[in-house]
Amino acid sequence: MTRRIGIVGGGPAGLMAAEALSARGHAVTVLEAMPTIGRKFLLAGKSGLNLTHSEPYARFSSRFGAANDRLRAALDAFTPEDLRAWALGLGTQTFVGTSGRVFPTVMKASPLLRAWRARLEGQGVEIRVRHRWTGFAPDGLLVETPEGEATMTFDAVLLALGGASWPRLGSDAAWVDGLVGRGVGITPFRPANCGFDMDWSAFFTDKFAGAPVKGVTARSAAGEIPGEFVISKTGIEGSLIYAHAAALRDALAENGAATLLLDLAPGRTAERLAGDLARQGGKASLSTRLRKAAGLDGAKAALLRECVPDVASLAPEALAAAIKNLPLRPVRPRPITEAISAAGGVRFDAIDDTYMLKALPGTFVAGEMLDWEAPTGGYLLTACFATGRAAAEGIHSWLCDQA
Numbered sequence: 001m002t003r004r005i006g007i008v009g010g011g012p013a014g015l016m017a018a019e020a021l022s023a024r025g026h027a028v029t030v031l032e033a034m035p036t037i038g039r040k041f042l043l044a045g046k047s048g049l050n051l052t053h054s055e056p057y058a059r060f061s062s063r064f065g066a067a068n069d070r071l072r073a074a075l076d077a078f079t080p081e082d083l084r085a086w087a088l089g090l091g092t093q094t095f096v097g098t099s100g101r102v103f104p105t106v107m108k109a110s111p112l113l114r115a116w117r118a119r120l121e122g123q124g125v126e127i128r129v130r131h132r133w134t135g136f137a138p139d140g141l142l143v144e145t146p147e148g149e150a151t152m153t154f155d156a157v158l159l160a161l162g163g164a165s166w167p168r169l170g171s172d173a174a175w176v177d178g179l180v181g182r183g184v185g186i187t188p189f190r191p192a193n194c195g196f197d198m199d200w201s202a203f204f205t206d207k208f209a210g211a212p213v214k215g216v217t218a219r220s221a222a223g224e225i226p227g228e229f230v231i232s233k234t235g236i237e238g239s240l241i242y243a244h245a246a247a248l249r250d251a252l253a254e255n256g257a258a259t260l261l262l263d264l265a266p267g268r269t270a271e272r273l274a275g276d277l278a279r280q281g282g283k284a285s286l287s288t289r290l291r292k293a294a295g296l297d298g299a300k301a302a303l304l305r306e307c308v309p310d311v312a313s314l315a316p317e318a319l320a321a322a323i324k325n326l327p328l329r330p331v332r333p334r335p336i337t338e339a340i341s342a343a344g345g346v347r348f349d350a351i352d353d354t355y356m357l358k359a360l361p362g363t364f365v366a367g368e369m370l371d372w373e374a375p376t377g378g379y380l381l382t383a384c385f386a387t388g389r390a391a392a393e394g395i396h397s398w399l400c401d402q403a
Contacts, residue, residue: 006154010037013367014160016388045109067372074390163342191339195237196330273320354394
């Protein structure tokens with residue numbers, strides 16, 4: 001039996017649900033507030049479109065923190081391999097990069113999105129842009145359209161409105177108050193996969209803002225992770241920082257302080273470094289000792305000076321210890337509007353196993369509206385696709401039950 005389904009939000013979760021539901025014969029309308037669909041998806045494609053990750057699935061499915069158990073069924077039903085097969089079905093071949101991340105061969109999002117839209121429209125999906133959902137009416141959804149406010153009625157609704165990061169692309173969390181007013185439990189949004197402010201000196205900022213710090217290992221409650229990051233005008237950012245962002249953010253919130261320990265020379269032991277430094281002699285400058293004994297210069301040597309004010313007077317053993325355990329003490333996360341993603345959203349205890357809101361029967365949610373977070377590396381996109389498909393299955397089952 002064909003039913004009318006409204007999907008609010010034209011990002012990956014909403015479009016994946018539209019594909020699954022229209023394939024089952026339902027009449028699907030996608031309402032997108034922005035002038036075009038998939039804006040955040042396209043932005044992600046500017047850096048290559050990291051679709052998913054190739055690591056073993058058991059490890060992949062453990063990357064979602066406290067939401068691991070709740071997301072597992074959705075991920076099991078649409079694994080990273082399923083996602084790659086889906087992309088191939090749309091003419092987009094993928095490859096595994098050196099980091100294990102999976103990208104389209106063309107390294108762009110636009111060809112995939114164009115092919116996807118063509119498939120959706122071929123399946124009868126109606127896409128209405130510049131249609132902003134503003135709330136619930138007694139008999140449907142209130143929607144601002146180019147022609148004015150309208151009430152639109154559907155047999156079921158999926159909300160896939162995104163989180164609170166990148167508001168200029170549509171994810172502005174304007175929906176929160178409306179759902180809270182309807183009794184839906186919401187965890188306040190917090191920045192995830194974000195940079196952090198540091199109390200850099202003016203000299204350090206002027207000289208090293210924008211400089212990359214490569215070949216280091218960082219430790220926090222998130223574990224010990226190798227990688228690289230960038231010194232910014234306000235602090236630190238980049239992939240290695242994002243990997244530790246949740247741990248640093250939560251430590252700041254709970255304790256008012258957080259520490260990220262950097263190993264600036266991960267290929268050398270502290271004992272070897274101490275010996276190499278001792279052999280430089282006391283007359284050599286700190287710069288010379290760091291360069292010859294530890295291979296440190298440029299941004300790495302400057303970080304050592306910035307974070308350990310008395311570093312020049314340290315004995316070889318203490319200097320080696322500082323190189324292996326350099327403390328970075330972030331002050332605060334960067335604003336959520338700058339974050340790659342957000343933590344928080346609709347609590348899992350506010351939905352049932354089919355992604356339907358308990359307080360609003362017939363209304364489902366998916367994607368970054370839900371209270372989960374994950375590191376960068378394709379995990380975010382995969383979970384958005386997977387929860388969109390899971391919610392579509394939930395909608396179809398619920399409609400069958402209503403027949």
